[in-house]
Amino acid sequence: VRRIPELNPSKDSGQGTLFDSWRFHAVFTTTDAALLDTVAADKTHRRHAIIENVNADLKASALAHLPSGVFNANAAWLVCAAMAFNLTRAAATLTKSADLARATTATIRRKLITVPARIATSARRLKLHLPTGWPWETAWTALYNTLFARPTTV
Structure with a gap:
């Protein structure tokens, strides 16, 4: 489990929170811990998120x-x-x-x-x-x- 500081904490809506300033993210991987630690696994996951943005961008334009x-x-x-x-x-x-x-x-x-x-010509040159x-x-x-x-x- 990775602990990340909360960047935009929301206002209290009547029910208090258990952890006020931190978010927790569970990370599951089948890679050996000796080869890839938690930080490296998180970096690998974030690289996968970039390709998802590329796919979404292409689907919203030409691949539609x-x-x-x-x-x-x-x-x-x-x-x-x-x-x-x-x-x-x-x-x-x-x-x-x-x-x-x-x-x-x-x-x-x-x-x-x-x-x-707009394109204009003057003295055989394009402007x-x-x-x-x-x-x-x-x-x-x-x-x-x-x-x-x-x-x-x-």
Whole structure:
């Protein structure tokens, strides 16, 4: 049994608690205690929780369209969904924004990919006009500068 401090203790609702400031979590494992102690088992469990978030994120987006009834179409859709998920997560990480690094792919699409901008040409060059006061301008600019770094002059 692992004892964890209570981060958000609730108000007393008339019935007192036995342990006011601690939560207890039972951990069951079949691994030998000499190989994996309680802390290592908890870390392993938390890594499994991360993959559950990835599965939920994929099911809420691209994998919601499965199954199509054709095995090859499902396989292609799954590969494309995994690539899009990984590229979206990489883009969020490159923004150096802590909020976007932990956000779901739907949030990243809404804040970074769906850009309210217009493209204009002037002197045979493309210009991207972003809106003024756009809340995700710094994150988008950091991503752009990371991906399209200007070559240094020697």
